[in-house]
Amino acid sequence: DAGVIQSPRHEVTEMGQEVTLRCKPISGHNSLFWYRQTMMRGLELLIYFNNNVPIDDSGMPEDRFSAKMPNASFSTLKIQPSEPRDSAVYFCASSPPLQPQHFGDGTRLSIL
């Protein structure tokens, strides 16, 4: 079975540019999560969705970050405008109800 699929795997862009990260969850999983991982802060939950509806976005750093889930098989995390401090590895995860989350291999984002 295909796992969680994230794209792109790597993104390098200049500050001020818009960045869009994409995620395809595992089919049948009704919860989707976006995380950010940095050396200084570890793994942080940014936002999560249940049945395509955002449930908790308290981890989203600021208004420059937004996430959408237009359908059960696709989600995006957008940063506009991007800043160097946004550089991190961004992970998407999905899970069935009350079951462990399965993670993608992440997008390594570098903002110059």
Added chain:
Amino acid sequence: GESVGLHLPTLSVQEGDNSIINCAYSNSASDYFIWYKQESGKGPQFIIDIRSNMDKRQGQRVTVLLNKTVKHLSLQIAATQPGDSAVYFCAEILYNTDKLIFGTGTRLQVFP
């Protein structure tokens, strides 16, 4: 990819020995706990989980112990192999939520 903070605890073990990785969790309302393994350049991978109504759970070569009195979780790996080298995270889920809260992680190094 980078997994953890600058001051990541490291456990070094010899191949074939048993490993014990410890974790203190923060919230007494957490009722579900998961251990993840993260290899370089990959997302966290589920290893084993345990719910708060249990004290011990065993998998293949791995055992998780839960002590709710002192809010402590441990992961035991039997006959540690070079392929076990990775960063290990414990994670807790608050009761009646889907929010995973990750610990800072422990790096396991296996030497021959």
